[in-house]
Amino acid sequence: MKQSKLFTKISKEISKEETSKNAQLLIRAGFIDKLMSGVYSYLPLGLMVFKKIENIIREEMNNISGQEVLLPALLPKENWEKTGRWKYPEMLKLQNRAGKDFSLGWTHEEIITPLVKKFVKSYKDLPIYVYQFQNKFRDELRAKSGLLRGIEFSMKDLYSFHKNQEDLDEYYEKVKAAYFKIFKRCGLEKVTFLTLASGGAFAKYSHEFQTETLSGEDEIYFCKKCDLAINKEIIEEEKHICPECGGKDLEIKKSIEVGNIFKLGKRFSEPFDFMFRDKDGKENPIIMGCYGIGLGRLMGTIVEIYNDEKGIIWPKEVSPFSVHLIAIESSEKVKNAAEKLYKNLQEEKIEVLYDDREDKTAGEKFAECDLIGIPTRIVVSERTLEKDCVEVKKRSEKESKLVKINEVSSSL
RNA sequence: CGGGGAGUAGCGCAACGGUUAACGCGCACGGUUCGGGACCGUGAGAUUAUGGGUUCAAUUCCCAUCUCCCCGACCA
Numbered sequence: 001m002k003q004s005k006l007f008t009k010i011s012k013e014i015s016k017e018e019t020s021k022n023a024q025l026l027i028r029a030g031f032i033d034k035l036m037s038g039v040y041s042y043l044p045l046g047l048m049v050f051k052k053i054e055n056i057i058r059e060e061m062n063n064i065s066g067q068e069v070l071l072p073a074l075l076p077k078e079n080w081e082k083t084g085r086w087k088y089p090e091m092l093k094l095q096n097r098a099g100k101d102f103s104l105g106w107t108h109e110e111i112i113t114p115l116v117k118k119f120v121k122s123y124k125d126l127p128i129y130v131y132q133f134q135n136k137f138r139d140e141l142r143a144k145s146g147l148l149r150g151i152e153f154s155m156k157d158l159y160s161f162h163k164n165q166e167d168l169d170e171y172y173e174k175v176k177a178a179y180f181k182i183f184k185r186c187g188l189e190k191v192t193f194l195t196l197a198s199g200g201a202f203a204k205y206s207h208e209f210q211t212e213t214l215s216g217e218d219e220i221y222f223c224k225k226c227d228l229a230i231n232k233e234i235i236e237e238e239k240h241i242c243p244e245c246g247g248k249d250l251e252i253k254k255s256i257e258v259g260n261i262f263k264l265g266k267r268f269s270e271p272f273d274f275m276f277r278d279k280d281g282k283e284n285p286i287i288m289g290c291y292g293i294g295l296g297r298l299m300g301t302i303v304e305i306y307n308d309e310k311g312i313i314w315p316k317e318v319s320p321f322s323v324h325l326i327a328i329e330s331s332e333k334v335k336n337a338a339e340k341l342y343k344n345l346q347e348e349k350i351e352v353l354y355d356d357r358e359d360k361t362a363g364e365k366f367a368e369c370d371l372i373g374i375p376t377r378i379v380v381s382e383r384t385l386e387k388d389c390v391e392v393k394k395r396s397e398k399e400s401k402l403v404k405i406n407e408v409s410s411s412l
Numbered sequence: 413c414g415g416g417g418a419g420u421a422g423c424g425c426a427a428c429g430g431u432u433a434a435c436g437c438g439c440a441c442g443g444u445u446c447g448g449g450a451c452c453g454u455g456a457g458a459u460u461a462u463g464g465g466u467u468c469a470a471u472u473c474c475c476a477u478c479u480c481c482c483c484g485a486c487c488a
Contacts, residue, residue, distance in 0.1 A: 198488080
């Protein structure tokens with residue numbers, strides 16, 4: 001993509017009110033725009049990152065046999081009354097002019113359960129894994145920290161349907177592994193920990209994936225003895241003892257919850273009377289699990305982890321482009337060489353943001369390039385062309401190197 | 413919802429109970445530049461969030477409302 005065509009512009013400044021790093025950098029660089037507190041638009045660059053994350057998750061969900069659907073966001077009251085969750089305080093509600101009640105979905109158990117029930121009747125149909133990417137709405141008391149806590153946000157939610165607990169347990173572990181792959185691909189491998197959390201009404205425990213960062217609003221405890229991370233809520237219940245080994249040597253860390261997985265059991269199959277007929281001809285209740293990842297929050301978390309004083313440093317797999325090509329000094333010679341390289345790279349299926357703007361100085365282009373944070377920068381100038389070269393620099397490194405212009409794509 | 417802070421040009425901000433609301437960025441035009449946010453000149457752009465009050469006079473002081481940010485409560 002040519003940067004001269006990008007309708008968004010980089011801003012040198014950001015209000016000092018905006019204190020969260022992810023909001024500062026993403027807004028300045030033109031990835032997102034705030035419509036109101038907790039509600040953001042994704043602009044071209046931001047949507048590219050968003051789609052990268054979405055596709056990583058999609059691939060990993062498909063790898064564990066997930067089938068993608070898209071459920072509505074506008075949901076009828078009846079489904080929530082069946083499970084007793086119409087009174088849930090975070091649910092946003094609205095009425096049509098006839099007075100009929102609706103909610104905007106904050107989760108979709110109440111929708112997916114009766115939906116799957118329509119098709120699944122026998123043990124032969126099980127297990128089933130269904131997921132979607134959907135915008136969720138939650139009436140948070142306080143939206144905050146840029147993309148980290150929104151009122152409207154995109155979530156991948158996967159629901160699994162099983163004939164018994166063992167089958168759920170087995171799949172739960174598969175999802176766990178898939179989640180680790182996702183966070184690894186997003187560059188968060190070293191800072192994301194499986195964390196024991198409260199199971200709510202459904203099970204004793206659930207698991208969260210917590211990414212360690214000072215900007216996190218959660219607190220997790222690390223048991224030094226058994227290497228387990230435990231959510232604060234559990235530790236307090238357990239009187240500051242590791243529930244796994246009884247250890248008392250706990251280290252506290254700030255973190256962001258980037259994913260969670262729950263064993264729902266019969267919590268939703270029962271109210272919807274979702275049974276299947278087993279081999280022996282008897283009807284048994286379906287056993288369920290649910291598994292969520294917030295996409296925007298994940299994107300915000302990546303920025304919180306990967307930034308420096310100059311801007312964002314995107315991990316390879318989620319970067320909007322893999323190469324930021326910059327032409328400086330707009331002589332015909334430079335322009336032609338850059339243009340040619342741009343075409344070549346595209347033919348090689350390398351995603352390139354090409355800064356072809358002629359009215360910007362080198363310094364400005366470099367500064368904006370660092371802010372946007374694409375992993376590899378390639379500079380074409382009179383100086384590099386004298387040696388038949390371009391300059392290649394990694395965003396995460398200080399030094400650049402000269403590479404022969406016809407060896408660029410192979411060197412990437 | 414409680415506590416704290418803030419709303420002035422597209423953005424970032426200044427000022428002050430009293431001439432024409434200052435400056436920077438950005439934008440437009442002209443020129444000089446061109447490897448780390450260059451420079452000079454010219455120009456356009458503002459009912460100072462909204463409503464009320466005090467006053468001879470309010471962007472400035474007071475009250476209310478709305479919005480935003482931070483802390484807290486809350487977040488299966």
